[in-house]
Structures are given as structure tokens and as C-alpha cells.
Amino acid sequence: MTDYIVRASAANNQIRAFAATSKNLIEHARTIHNTSPIATAALGRLLTAGAMMGVMMKGDKDLLTLQIKGNGPIGGVTVTANSKGTVKGYVYNPQIMLPANPQGKLDVGGAIGEGMLTVIKDLGLKEPYVGQTNLVSGEIAEDLTYYYATSEQVPSSVALGVLMNKDNTVRCGGGFILQLMPFAEDEVISKLEEKISGLKGITGLLDKGMTPEMILDHLLGDLGMEILEKYPTGFECNCSKERVEKAVISIGKKDIKEMIDDNKPIEVNCHFCNEHYIFTVEELKEIYSKASR
Structure with a gap:
């Protein structure tokens, strides 16, 4: 049923x-x-x-x-x-x-x-x-x-x-x-x-x-x-890589820069559906350029 x-x-x-x-x-x-x-x-x-x-x-x-x-x-x-x-x-x-x-x-x-x-x-x-x-x-x-x-x-x-x-x-x-x-x-x-x-x-x-x-x-x-x-x-979960990217942008340039300096991809997990999203160093650099602070 x-x-x-x-x-x-x-x-x-x-x-x-x-x-x-x-x-x-x-x-x-x-x-x-x-x-x-x-x-x-x-x-x-x-x-x-x-x-x-x-x-x-x-x-x-x-x-x-x-x-x-x-x-x-x-x-x-x-x-x-x-x-x-x-x-x-x-x-x-x-x-x-x-x-x-x-x-x-x-x-x-x-x-x-x-x-x-x-x-x-x-x-x-x-x-x-x-x-x-x-x-x-x-x-x-x-x-x-x-x-x-x-x-x-x-x-x-x-x-x-x-x-x-x-x-x-x-x-x-x-x-x-x-x-x-x-x-x-x-x-x-x-x-x-x-x-x-x-x-x-x-x-x-x-x-x-x-x-x-x-x-x-x-x-x-x-x-x-x-x-x-x-x-x-x-x-049903409405998460997506785009939504997660916005969340990463919101943490600010300082923290994103530290992630880039580590020179390793990061993995972000959605609590609700357990989906994993990988962001490469190149993607983090793009995210850094979009962050306003």
C-alpha cells in the first residue's frame, strides 16, 4: 500500500x-x-x-x-x-x-x-x-x-x-x-x-x-x-549541490580560504537524506570568488 x-x-x-x-x-x-x-x-x-x-x-x-x-x-x-x-x-x-x-x-x-x-x-x-x-x-x-x-x-x-x-x-x-x-x-x-x-x-x-x-x-x-x-x-529531501554550495558560501571567505589552503576536496553531508556532496579545490576557488565576506 x-x-x-x-x-x-x-x-x-x-x-x-x-x-x-x-x-x-x-x-x-x-x-x-x-x-x-x-x-x-x-x-x-x-x-x-x-x-x-x-x-x-x-x-x-x-x-x-x-x-x-x-x-x-x-x-x-x-x-x-x-x-x-x-x-x-x-x-x-x-x-x-x-x-x-x-x-x-x-x-x-x-x-x-x-x-x-x-x-x-x-x-x-x-x-x-x-x-x-x-x-x-x-x-x-x-x-x-x-x-x-x-x-x-x-x-x-x-x-x-x-x-x-x-x-x-x-x-x-x-x-x-x-x-x-x-x-x-x-x-x-x-x-x-x-x-x-x-x-x-x-x-x-x-x-x-x-x-x-x-x-x-x-x-x-x-x-x-x-x-x-x-x-x-x-x-523526500530537496537538497542539491547548488543548495549546499550556497551554504558553503555563507560560512565566509576566511573559512573557505582555509579549505583551499588545505589543498584537499571537502565532503558535505546532508543530515536529512545522508547524501554526500564533494567539492574539489577548483570548485572551492569558484565558491570563494562568490563569497561576499
Whole structure:
């Protein structure tokens, strides 16, 4: 199944909902970053969330960045998404290994530890919107639920899951974000809370082969759920040698001159997609001539 996101509403627009299947994009991220199972789970959860939160934005050029920094051994996770469903990301320590948590599952919370979640929305205004909250568990879904409640004052339920095969490939991945509108009636809120409290975990639904539509129907079918839109989603990086060259130019003539004096090619790595770009000494001389300071 190709990865995609669905947007839906329920209870006469009192609830808005997003659900995603993201197995392929998580597997792509695992392959290019060579992540351990626990790093794959952490990155996969945040990529899934980023993809859904990205399509919530309206403008074609709007960009979203999710950044988790913790004191655990994984260090942090960064994800960037746009409004078209494209997402990219990386973990600071992709090789981290930890024992399973008491529930026998990958201990993402232990890998991330205590720290901060930062949400940056670049909506084409003079200054980007920046929201920041403390991590409540490091499990990512709970942290985003807390972020929505405190930073955006939107009561939300976020569920994210990644299930691994024994050969460390991704078995399934996905999630949902349910949000109550300010005019939601008490009866609707109670019904939704009851449904969510009875949910044992998103990975169980994904592992049964349930699609995003089926997951939302399972949660909101009794509340008049209506699918509004469907978006393809995938892992895609927009880096290029030209963009990297601009970054090298920005470091200034002094540092570029030192690189030239070393008389060796330099290699620049893209954190997001792990692509390597080589610049020869001759290319560095051309870059030096373009630098303004």
C-alpha cells in the first residue's frame, strides 16, 4: 500500500481528524540512515506526526519543523514537513540500542529522556511561529498531545506507532490526530473520550491491515465521520549541490580560504537524506570568488 494521509470531520465538524499510513517512508528513512530498531521507531513516529501536521497548513510554501531534544542516549530527532505531505528527518544517534521497556516494547521514551519539544511553523510571515513545551514522556505522541493542549489550546489526541519485523525492517507504521473544535458539545467530547480510552494501541490496528479510513471509522464511525481529502505522503529531501554550495558560501571567505589552503576536496553531508556532496579545490576557488565576506 502506498503511504497516504486522510483528512476527515465528524459530529457536524465538531471533530477534525487526520490519519496516516507511513510504513514505506519510515522504511526509506531506516535504509538511508541505517537506524537501529529503537531509532527507527522514534524517527518513524515523528515523521508520521510531521506529515499529518504538515498537511494541516494552508500555504503551498508553508514549512513545519518538529525538533525533539532530550538527555537520553538518542540525543534528539528533527523532522521537516511541507503542506503537500512531503517529509524528511533524522535522529542524532541512529545506532542507539536499549533493552525493551517493562511492556516489552521499544523504549523510545528511555532513548529520548527528558527535554524539550519545539514546533516551528514558517508561514511566510516576517517571523516564524515557535511553540515549545517540555517532554512529558519522550514517547512522542503524548508529547504532541501535551503540546497541542498547552501551546495551541486545541484539545487533541495523538497516536503514533511503528512496528518492526525481526529482520529490523518496518512491518507497519502510521497514526492519527483527532482534534476537538471550540464549539464541541459535552456529549460529543464524552463519546470521543470513551472511544479513545478503549483503544489499546495504534500498532495493533495497523498490524491488522487497517487503512487510515478504517482506523477513523473505528474511532468516529458512530459520530457521523466523513472523509474529506486524501493526500499522498513520502520521504523526500530537496537538497542539491547548488543548495549546499550556497551554504558553503555563507560560512565566509576566511573559512573557505582555509579549505583551499588545505589543498584537499571537502565532503558535505546532508543530515536529512545522508547524501554526500564533494567539492574539489577548483570548485572551492569558484565558491570563494562568490563569497561576499
